[in-house]
Amino acid sequence: MEAQRLPLNRSTVYRTLETLAEIGVLRGTRMGRAVHYEVAGEDDEHHHVRCVRCHKMVHLEARQVDRLLRRLAAEEDFEVIDVQLLVAGLCAGCREAARP
Numbered sequence: 417m418e419a420q421r422l423p424l425n426r427s428t429v430y431r432t433l434e435t436l437a438e439i440g441v442l443r444g445t446r447m448g449r450a451v452h453y454e455v456a457g458e459d460d461e462h463h464h465v466r467c468v469r470c471h472k473m474v475h476l477e478a479r480q481v482d483r484l485l486r487r488l489a490a491e492e493d494f495e496v497i498d499v500q501l502l503v504a505g506l507c508a509g510c511r512e513a514a515r516p
Contacts, residue, residue, distance in 0.1 A: 461477070462477055
């Protein structure tokens with residue numbers, strides 16, 4: 417017997433993702449106009465490097481960057497609550513493809 421497909425509104429999916437992020441199950445990182453969701457966990461402290469051409473994404477360990485940003489913010493009398501960093505660039509494959 418084939419499973420019946422029920423219609424699912426896209427806004428329902430996005431509201432569910434936002435709710436899961438609010439309660440800490442997911443972690444949402446803004447990437448331009450979009451949000452990238454990942455399962456939250458103790459070992460998920462990372463930032464993203466994303467290729468602007470092919471959209472390949474690489475995770476970078478966040479400890480050193482976060483420490484520097486927190487120190488710089490403290491010098492301006494800010495308390496950092498969260499750090500989300502997206503670095504845009506070109507991956508090696510896209511750089512190679514662009515060479516004449």
